[in-house]
Amino acid sequence: MGNHPHTRATLGSKLSAVLVTAGSSVGLGNIWRFPYVAGDNGGGAFLVLYILCVLLLGLPLMIAEFSVGRATRLNAVGAFRSLDRRWSFLGYNGVLAAFLILGFYFVVSGWTAEYLVGSLSGALARCTSSAEYAEMFETFIHNPWRPVLYTTLFVLATHFVIAKGVRNGIERSAKLLMPVLFVILVVLAVHSLTMPGGGAGLRFFFRPDFSKVTPSTILVALGQAFFSLSIGIGIMVTYASYFGRETNLRHTALNVTLIDTLVAILSGVVIFPAVFSAGIEPASGPSLVFITLPSIFRDMPLSMVWSSIFFLLLVIAALTSTISLHEVVTAYLHEEWHLNRRAATWATTGATAVLGALASLSLGVLRDWTVCGLNLFDSLDFLTANIMLPAGGFFTCLFVGWRLDRAVLRREITNDGTLRFRIFGAFLFLLRYVLPVILLAIFLDNLGLF
Ligand code: PFF
Numbered sequence: 001m002g003n004h005p006h007t008r009a010t011l012g013s014k015l016s017a018v019l020v021t022a023g024s025s026v027g028l029g030n031i032w033r034f035p036y037v038a039g040d041n042g043g044g045a046f047l048v049l050y051i052l053c054v055l056l057l058g059l060p061l062m063i064a065e066f067s068v069g070r071a072t073r074l075n076a077v078g079a080f081r082s083l084d085r086r087w088s089f090l091g092y093n094g095v096l097a098a099f100l101i102l103g104f105y106f107v108v109s110g111w112t113a114e115y116l117v118g119s120l121s122g123a124l125a126r127c128t129s130s131a132e133y134a135e136m137f138e139t140f141i142h143n144p145w146r147p148v149l150y151t152t153l154f155v156l157a158t159h160f161v162i163a164k165g166v167r168n169g170i171e172r173s174a175k176l177l178m179p180v181l182f183v184i185l186v187v188l189a190v191h192s193l194t195m196p197g198g199g200a201g202l203r204f205f206f207r208p209d210f211s212k213v214t215p216s217t218i219l220v221a222l223g224q225a226f227f228s229l230s231i232g233i234g235i236m237v238t239y240a241s242y243f244g245r246e247t248n249l250r251h252t253a254l255n256v257t258l259i260d261t262l263v264a265i266l267s268g269v270v271i272f273p274a275v276f277s278a279g280i281e282p283a284s285g286p287s288l289v290f291i292t293l294p295s296i297f298r299d300m301p302l303s304m305v306w307s308s309i310f311f312l313l314l315v316i317a318a319l320t321s322t323i324s325l326h327e328v329v330t331a332y333l334h335e336e337w338h339l340n341r342r343a344a345t346w347a348t349t350g351a352t353a354v355l356g357a358l359a360s361l362s363l364g365v366l367r368d369w370t371v372c373g374l375n376l377f378d379s380l381d382f383l384t385a386n387i388m389l390p391a392g393g394f395f396t397c398l399f400v401g402w403r404l405d406r407a408v409l410r411r412e413i414t415n416d417g418t419l420r421f422r423i424f425g426a427f428l429f430l431l432r433y434v435l436p437v438i439l440l441a442i443f444l445d446n447l448g449l450f
Contacts, residue, residue, distance in 0.1 A: 008073055008241070008242070009165060009166035009167050009242055010242055010243070010244050011166070011167070011171050011242050011243060011244060011247075012167065012171060013244075014244075014246065014247050014248070014251075014252070016171045016174070016175065017239075017243050017244075017247045017252050018252055018255045018256060018259075019171075019174040019175055019178045020170055020171055020174040020239060020242075020324075021236070021239050021252060021256045022174075022178060022255070022256045022259045022260065023173075023174040023177065023178055023320030023321070023323065023324065024230045024235050024236075024239065024320065024321055024323075024324030024325075025228060025229050025230050025256055025257075025259070025260040025321075026178075026181065026259065026260055026263045026317055026320065026321070027105075027228075027230075027317050027318060027320070027321030028105070028108055028109070028112075028314065028317060028318050028321070029224070029227045029228040029321075030228055030260065030263045030264040030267055030317065031263070031264075031267040031289070031313065031314060031317055032267075032288060032289040032314075033224065033227070033228075034050075034224060034228060034264040034267060034268065035205065035264075035267050035268035035271045035272060035288075036288055037220060037224050038050065038205065038268060039204060039205055039268070039272065040212075041212055041213070041217050041220055041221075042208060042209040042210060042211070042212035042213045042217065043204060043205055043206055043207050043208060043209050043212075044205075044206045044207050044208035044209070045208035045209055045210050045212065045213050045217075046212075046213070046217060046220075046221060047206070047208075047265070048208070049213070049217060049218055049221040050221045050224065050225060050261075050264075051261060052221075053218070053221045053222045053225040054225045054229065054257050054260075054261055055257065056430070056434075057222060057225065057430075057434075057435055057438065058225045058226060058229045058231060058257060059253055059254065059257050060427060060430045060431060060435065061226075061231050061232070061393055061396060061397060061431075061435060062229060062231055062236055062253040062256065062257065063249055063250055063253045063413065063427075064396060064397065064400040064401075064409075064431055065231060065234075065235075065236035065237050065240065065396060065400075066236055066237075066240040066243070066249040066252065066253060066412070067240075067249060067400065067404070067408070067409050067412035067413060068080070068083070068237050068240075068396075068399075068400065068404070069236060069237035069238060069239065069240030069241040069243070070240045070241060070243050070247075070249065070412055071083075071408050071409075071411075071412050072241065073241045074241055074335060075091070075095075075234075075237075075238055075241070075328070075331035075332045075334070075335045075336065076090075076091040076094040076095055076234030076237045076238055076328055076331075076332060077091030077092055077094075077095055077332050077336055078091070078332075078335050078336055079091060079237050079241065080237075080399070083399075083403075083404060083408075084399075084403055087395075087399055087403065089395075090234075090392065090395050090396065090399060091234060091237075091332075093234075093388055093391060093392050093395075094232075094233045094234025094235075094237070094328060094392055095234060095328055095329055095332045096388070097233045097234075097384050097388040097389060097392060098233055098234065098235065098325045098326075098328040098329055099325075099329050099348075099351070099352065099355070100355075100380050100383060100384050100388070101233070101325055101380070101384045102322065102325045102326065102329075102352040102355070102356065103352065103355035103356055103358075103359045103376075103377075103380045104356075104359050104377050104380045104381050105318070105321065105322060105325065106151050106154050106155055106158075106322060106352060106353075106356035106359075107147065107151050107356055107359050107360045107363075107377060108318070109151075109154045109315070109318035109319070109322055110147055110148075110149075110150035110151035110152075110153065110154045110356075110360070111140070111141065111147065111150065111290060112311055112314040112315050112318055113150045113153060113154055113315055114140065114146065114147070114150045115290065115294070115307075115311045115314075116308065116311035116312055116314075116315050118311075119294075119297075119304060119307040119308040119310075119311050120304070120308050122304060124294050124297075124298075124307060125297075125298050125303055125304060125307070127294070127295070127298070128298075129295070130280070130291065130292065130295045133290075133291045133292075133294050133295045134287070134291045137287070137290045137291050141360075141363050141364065142363060142364035143364065144361065144364055144365050147360045147363075147364075148357045148360050148361065151353075151356045151357060151360050152353055152356070152357065154318070154319075154322065154356075155349055155352055155353045155356060156349070157319060158319065158322045158323055158326050158349075159326070159345060159346075159349040161173045161319075161323050162323060162326050162327060162330055162345050162348075162349075163342065163345050165341070166242050166327075169323075170323055170324075170327060173319075173320070173323065174320060177316050177319065177320055178320065180316060181263075181313060181316045181317060181320075182263075184309050184310075184312065184313045184316075185263060185266045185267070185270065185313060186266070187309070188270045188306070188309065188310060188313065189266050189269045189270050191306065192269060192270045192271075192273045192274050193269065193273060195273050195274060195277040196277055197273075197276060197277040197279075198272075198273025198274070198276060198277045199273070200273075200276040200277075201271075201272030201273035201274065201275055201276035201277065202269065202272060202273055204272055204276065205268045205269070205272040216445055219441060219442045219445045222438065222439075222442050223385070223386075223390070223442055226389055226390070226393055227385060227389065228260055228264060229256070229257060229260055230321070230324060231389075231393060231396075232388075232389040232390065232391075232392035232393030232394075232396060233328070233388070233389055233392050234328050234392070235324050235325065235327075235328055238324075238327060238328045238331050239324065239327075241331075245415065245416075246415065247415075248415065248419060249412060249413055249415075250413060250419075250421070263317075270310075271288065271293070274293065274296050275288070275292060275293075275296065277296075278295075278296040278299065280292055280295075280296065289314070293307075293310065294307060297310070326345075326348055326349070326352070329348040329352075330344045330345050330348045331344075333347055333348060355380075358376055359376050359377045359380055360377070362375040362376035362377045363375065363377055386447070387443075387447075390439055390442050390443045391443065393435075393439050394435075394436055394439040394440060394443065397431045397432070397435040397436050397439065398436055400431055401428060401431035401432035401433075401435075401436070402432060406428075409428075410424060413427075
């Protein structure tokens with residue numbers, strides 16, 4: 001087993017731990033998925049459920065994953081294996097899920113890069129109606145080479161950061177990109193709020209509509225919370241393995257959850273007033289960002305500027321998330337397969353570039369390659385988000401709640417007894433009983449068994 005604690009990188013400060021982890025959590029899930037899901041599931045009512053899920057369920061699980069990572073200072077597979085060999089499957093589930101998520105996440109990230117270039121060059125402003133934007137999007141994603149080119153560019157950008165290592169690559173990029181992301185988001189939100197007719201958008205997003213809340217809404221909220229926080233997949237285990245001894249795991253997890261939620265809410269504030277002010281019906285996920293928004297930007301004064309900074313925001317959000325997914329696989333290959341870090345980085349880059357290209361082509365020329373009726377792109381999405389992530393979260397709760405030595409857990413959470421944690425019993429109760437039951441329910445619901 002590859003255990004190199006003495007040569008292992010450590011993040012420079014507590015703030016870096018927050019920024020790096022928030023970089024993973026804040027992603028496309030916050031900016032395009034959250035506003036739409038919230039809008040569709042009762043607006044303000046969903047928001048309340050979502051915040052409850054994040055704080056009561058997501059936060060404890062993040063702390064649990066952090067504890068495993070920092071206690072072992074190993075990659076996801078090594079971490080579980082060193083604690084109990086029989087649980088290494090949990091690490092493998094994470095590494096494999098990270099690899100498969102990269103397969104489709106790189107493709108969507110590539111689209112954001114293409115739209116950024118299109119905004120800067122003015123190409124995006126040339127369409128005249130929503131129908132033309134829809135056609136442009138369809139033509140682009142079905143094209144055999146352009147999306148593959150942008151996917152590959154995105155893979156290489158991620159590679160470049162990972163190749164520089166934990167300190168000079170991951171930490172530095174997060175310190176630079178996260179503040180930029182936040183500033184862009186605030187500028188866009190203020191701009192959106194000043195648009196005429198935008199109030200209707202805010203009402204749509206925030207007004208609690210309890211008629212849309214059904215028992216399965218809580219499951220939708222939890223699924224969104226886990227995806228958005230990047231938990232259940234070994235990312236938090238891997239990142240926490242780089243935390244210093246002085247890092248307060250609870251504070252870090254709380255800060256990251258708050259930042260992630262704030263970004264999700266601000267994204268709704270950016271998107272809905274704009275959509276309503278243009279008199280457009282809020283449409284679903286990808287089409288909202290890639291079809292509806294460009295056509296809204298087109299009619300704004302300084303349209304090129306707004307559209308460019310919006311797609312820059314998406315590129316940054318996507319990049320800090322692809323970096324974390326790449327690192328999970330790279331750290332595994334480096335430590336478990338004994339490849340040097342350079343070779344491990346290239347192996348991950350090469351394999352994900354091939355998978356990403358195939359996933360991209362599966363929307364066009366390879367659309368006839370299907371697994372259970374889904375093309376490759378959709379099957380990667382389905383398999384990871386609906387099966388591997390909830391399963392990872394479920395078994396992580398069981399592992400940390402029942403198997404992990406309590407003294408180890410307490411030591412990590414209290415930094416060797418120097419911090420107080422009065423509700424340790426309640427925390428353990430959540431991990432042992434509450435979370436597994438709810439996660440099992442999500443899982444069965446996702447499989448359509450309810
Ligand atoms: N949390 C990121 C987002 O919200 O887009 C992306 C993500 C990373 C999702 C890792 C899932 C995951 F396992």
